[in-house]
Amino acid sequence: xxxxxxxxxxxxxxxxxxxxxxxxxxxxxxxxxxxxxxxxxxxxxxxxxxxxxxxxxxxxxxxxxxxxxxxxxxxxxxxxxxxxxxxxxxxxxxxxxxxxxxxxxxxxxxxxxxxxxxxxxxxxxxxxxxxxxxxxxxxxxxxxxxxxxxxxxxxxxxxxxxxxxxxxxxxxxxxxxxxxxxxxxxxxxxxxxxxxxxxxxxxxxxxxxxxxxxxxxxxxxxxxxxxxxxxxxxxxxxxxxxxxxxxxxxxxxxxxxxxxxxxxxxxxxxxxxxxxxxxxxxxxx
Amino acid sequence: xxxxxxxxxxxxxxxxxxxxxxxxxxxxxxxxxxxxxxxxxxxxxxxxxxxxxxxxxxxxxxxxxxxxxxxxxxxxxxxxxxxxxxxxxxxxxxxxxxxxxxxxxxxxxxxxxxxxxxxxxxxxxxxxxxxxxxxxxxxxxxxxxxxxxxxxxxxxxxxxxxxxxxxxxxxxxxxxxxxxxxxxxxxxxxxxxxxxxxxxxxxxxxxxxxxxxxxxxxxxxxxxxxxxxxxxxxxxxxxxxxxxxxxxxxxxxxxxxxxxxxxxxxxxxxxxxxxxxxxxxxxxxxxxxxxxxxxxxxxx
Numbered sequence: 316x317x318x319x320x321x322x323x324x325x326x327x328x329x330x331x332x333x334x335x336x337x338x339x340x341x342x343x344x345x346x347x348x349x350x351x352x353x354x355x356x357x358x359x360x361x362x363x364x365x366x367x368x369x370x371x372x373x374x375x376x377x378x379x380x381x382x383x384x385x386x387x388x389x390x391x392x393x394x395x396x397x398x399x400x401x402x403x404x405x406x407x408x409x410x411x412x413x414x415x416x417x418x419x420x421x422x423x424x425x426x427x428x429x430x431x432x433x434x435x436x437x438x439x440x441x442x443x444x445x446x447x448x449x450x451x452x453x454x455x456x457x458x459x460x461x462x463x464x465x466x467x468x469x470x471x472x473x474x475x476x477x478x479x480x481x482x483x484x485x486x487x488x489x490x491x492x493x494x495x496x497x498x499x500x501x502x503x504x505x506x507x508x509x510x511x512x513x514x515x516x517x518x519x520x521x522x523x524x525x526x527x528x529x530x531x532x533x534x535x536x537x538x539x540x541x542x543x544x545x546x547x548x549x550x551x552x553x554x555x556x557x558x559x560x561x562x563x564x565x566x567x568x569x570x571x572x573x574x575x576x577x578x579x580x581x582x583x584x585x586x587x588x589x590x591x592x593x594x595x596x597x598x599x600x
Numbered sequence: 601x602x603x604x605x606x607x608x609x610x611x612x613x614x615x616x617x618x619x620x621x622x623x624x625x626x627x628x629x630x631x632x633x634x635x636x637x638x639x640x641x642x643x644x645x646x647x648x649x650x651x652x653x654x655x656x657x658x659x660x661x662x663x664x665x666x667x668x669x670x671x672x673x674x675x676x677x678x679x680x681x682x683x684x685x686x687x688x689x690x691x692x693x694x695x696x697x698x699x700x701x702x703x704x705x706x707x708x709x710x711x712x713x714x715x716x717x718x719x720x721x722x723x724x725x726x727x728x729x730x731x732x733x734x735x736x737x738x739x740x741x742x743x744x745x746x747x748x749x750x751x752x753x754x755x756x757x758x759x760x761x762x763x764x765x766x767x768x769x770x771x772x773x774x775x776x777x778x779x780x781x782x783x784x785x786x787x788x789x790x791x792x793x794x795x796x797x798x799x800x801x802x803x804x805x806x807x808x809x810x811x812x813x814x815x816x817x818x819x820x821x822x823x824x825x826x827x828x829x830x831x832x833x834x835x836x837x838x839x840x841x842x843x844x845x846x847x848x849x850x851x852x853x854x855x856x857x858x859x860x861x862x863x864x865x866x867x868x869x870x871x872x873x874x875x876x877x878x879x880x881x882x883x884x885x886x887x888x889x890x891x892x893x894x895x896x897x898x899x900x
Contacts, residue, residue: 374659421687428658432682438648439683442655442663449637469679473648480640 334392343571345385382436383461434467463495478517481543525550669695669711699836707869716841730788731758780806793886
């Protein structure tokens with residue numbers, strides 16, 4: 316990846332993180348899971364996927380399904396930066412007069428499908444991938460799942476079926492930020508060895524650093540990995556990435572911050588001193 | 601013509617149709633050869649089948665999906681409600697062996713709450729054909745509708761020749777001043793015989809085949825309530841949430857005081873056995889129905 320391209324993607328990721336931090340105002344959002352997948356979202360929309368605000372009705376465009384749901388501020392931040400929606404709408408987060416809430420809503424341009432109930436979109440995306448195959452089209456279909464989401468049996472069920480039908484136009488991108496909602500995955504329902512599990516279910520698997528744009532590009536440019544298997548990319552990430560004061564903390568899952576905290580967090584994001592967080596985290600969502 | 605032939609004809613004439621099954625091929629055995637890759641068997645995966653159907657529908661397809669009614673409506677319920685319901689996609693759900701039709705399978709296979717749970721989903725239509733003739737008259741409308749729909753599949757041959765299907769309308773078999781039996785699905789046949797038995801006793805008996813429970817023909821129900829001394833709701837379904845509940849809701853909405861006698865399953869699964877045994881044991885033969893209705897009439 317050229318230096319200019321890398322720097323453009325990094326700038327975009329920074330702006331998306333700013334949006335996420337600002338969306339902790341007015342009721343809060345799932346900040347931890349949103350910050351962990353920023354590079355995934357930015358790379359996919361800005362580089363890999365053939366999706367833009369003008370081709371949403373085109374039958375041969377690509378698809379990104381957000382199965383883990385909680386990370387929707389990262390998607391909305393990306394969509395706002397790329398012109399799918401007005402940036403001003405992000406401030407209307409949680410107003411009943413707008414359609415932006417805590418989970419993806421397909422009424423928002425660029426959101427392919429609603430989610431929030433975990434373990435649904437691998438199957439929905441497999442249906443989309445199946446239709447593209449039936450029509451002999453080259454659309455690429457990507458699903459971002461959480462790692463906690465992999466507790467759901469329906470994820471594995473859908474992989475069995477998608478592999479049986481050779482859906483190599485389907486890619487599962489796992490945001491492996493090591494956390495369920497409130498606890499580390501390995502302390503609750505251990506997932507490792509995760510590469511082996513996906514491989515055993517018939518998938519072609521790569522594991523990368525999910526904050527490294529070069530690694531993302533190398534992995535995605537290799538898709539399809541095989542002629543007949545679902546592609547899985549396990550992206551190792553850090554919950555709360557970009558804000559050392561909240562990174563990898565179990566209690567920074569859903570957060571509603573004060574205006575002062577938000578301005579301190581924005582400073583922290585840009586490399587200045589760490590924010591002093593006094594608001595209690597809400598872990599009841 | 602049977603269900604499979606009608607579906608095949610429909611699918612072959614319109615590329616949008618995809619026939620799916622969660623490895624329940626009873627109704628669609630010839631499809632793999634005749635429909636090619638527009639037949640998709642997902643294996644024993646009701647949830648994945650529904651999720652994929654939603655994805656296919658997002659791309660403009662009309663998936664007609666098949667599974668045993670209890671596994672389709674309950675194992676995959678949240679997928680139906682969330683992926684099909686919230687998105688309001690035209691996925692057509694064919695539930696096999698609902699109600700008493702699961703005969704000897706036992707309670708795991710008894711879909712006797714399917715009407716109740718499917719009708720709670722906003723926008724979901726619920727169809728309950730009385731027999732194969734009724735089914736074949738109804739299905740073209742079900743499949744052509746842009747709405748999501750659940751069909752309580754009943755492909756048993758009956759003796760009655762039904763009227764052409766009129767969407768949203770019940771089939772009025774007869775009107776009666778003493779009693780009107782409101783029925784849907786498989787028990788229609790027993791209701792038809794029970795009607796004759798009651799008429800032999802000199803009673804004026806109405807019989808209405810509801811056909812669809814959502815939308816339901818409110819006018820037909822109110823008209824029967826106005827005319828008849830007693831309404832009977834007859835169903836191979838739990839009393840909660842099925843036709844008795846629907847009729848109660850309608851009468852309450854219309855501030856209508858009417859005597860309604862429910863014949864349904866109450867707070868238990870039915871005794872498994874051959875279909876004739878089930879009807880006998882559970883008291884849903886035409887004779888048993890007529891006797892219970894006579895007793896009820898005498899009590900009022």
